[in-house]
Amino acid sequence: MANVQQRLPENVPGDFFVDSTCIDCDTCTQLAPQIFRDHGEQCSVHHQPETNDETRLAMMALVSCPTGSIGATQRHDAHIGIDAFPLLLEDNVYYCGFTSESSFGAWSYLITRPQGNILIDSPRFASQLLKRIEAMGGVSQMLLTHKDDIADHELFHKRFGCERIMHSDDGATRLGLEQVIHGTEPVQLDDDLLAIPVPGHTRGHVVFLYRKKFLFTGDHLAWSPTRQTLTAFRSVAWYSWPEQIRSMEKLLSYEFEWVLPGHGDIHHADAQSMHNHLERCVAWMKTVR
Ligand code: SF4
Structure with a gap:
């Protein structure tokens, strides 16, 4: 409080x-x-x-x-805020709110699907949010972009029995997670869900592409409101900035309309505009030491 x-x-x-x-x-x-x-x-x-x-x-x-x-x-009904989450972004993709201090307030997202809902990174394990996620069908998979944003993943796993997916280079094996991604090749997790390893911010960072439309980017890529284009964070490229540039170039071969980051601003645009912004981002990254 x-x-x-x-x-x-x-x-x-x-x-x-x-x-x-x-x-x-x-x-x-x-x-x-x-x-x-x-x-x-x-x-x-x-x-x-x-x-x-x-x-x-x-x-x-x-x-x-x-x-x-x-x-x-002044007194306000807390439900005005609580009931807004998960907040619908588009189609069946929601922003969870309720950020966790242990992931420095990183944003997390929920995809609702008949075959089981997916949580991308971990929100705070808050009872008000849990009730609402439960009412929407619970969580069957938890996709973890990288080790900084895993927050309360264990509590979510215990509560919902969800399978957790993360890269081995960010400690997935050590943490005993249910599905471990290895190497740098993309992994098809479902017909419409792709895991793309993007080492740079951390060695085992992964972004997740859903329906060739929603790209969940963790701390790899976000929108810059000041530069009005896509950006990456040089000061927190913990593993390797040159590697992050190569990873960013790799994303140029994918189509997407939404960038949904853990930190930094969300952006939505048509696929061609997004591609142009990504090209601009790569060119800018190459000028930064
Ligand atoms: S910046 Fe983050 S920690 Fe500070 S008041 Fe806003 S939400 Fe809270």
Whole structure:
């Protein structure tokens, strides 16, 4: 729970606030940019909600914040935020909200399917979210893009009995996961689901392509709102930046319309525009040392 005594001075006066425990994960600024901003090393409220829609967005950010750093001085029904998740993006793909501190607020996603739902990376193991996922059919598979974003995977496995899939180079074998990806060749997980190893951010990073439309990118690829194109994160290329560039080039041969990252902004565009942005991203990466 956020503490009003620790309210950051950068917040504008009023009901909603961010306190000093904020870890600057940017979940709130991505979910509700009209309310929250990144003022440097932390985030704060730059505009107090004035409409029901804005209050709903602020409450969605409040329940999604991994550290409980967002608070309000007035009483609000928490279900305004809770019931918004999982949040439908398109078709049968949802954003889970409820981020976890152990994955630094990484975003996770849910695909609902008659043959069993899929969770991509791990949200916080929060009872309110679990109830809603259960009502949507539970989880039969958990796709883990890389070792940083696995958070509460064990608890999800115990609760839903889901099979977990991750690359051996990110510790899948050591963790005792049910399906282990090896090497750098793509692996067809289902008719419409492909795992593509993309070493760079970590050695065993994998992105998952669903229906040639939704690309779940973990920390490999995201949208840059400042440069208005696709980007990668040089400062956190823990394994190898040159390797990440090669992995990015490999993605040029795939078609997709959505980039759904763990960190960084989501982007949706037609496949050709996305391809052009990816080419721009690769060209930019080659200029960065
Ligand atoms: S979601 Fe929470 S931790 Fe993340 S930037 Fe916002 S206030 Fe800070």
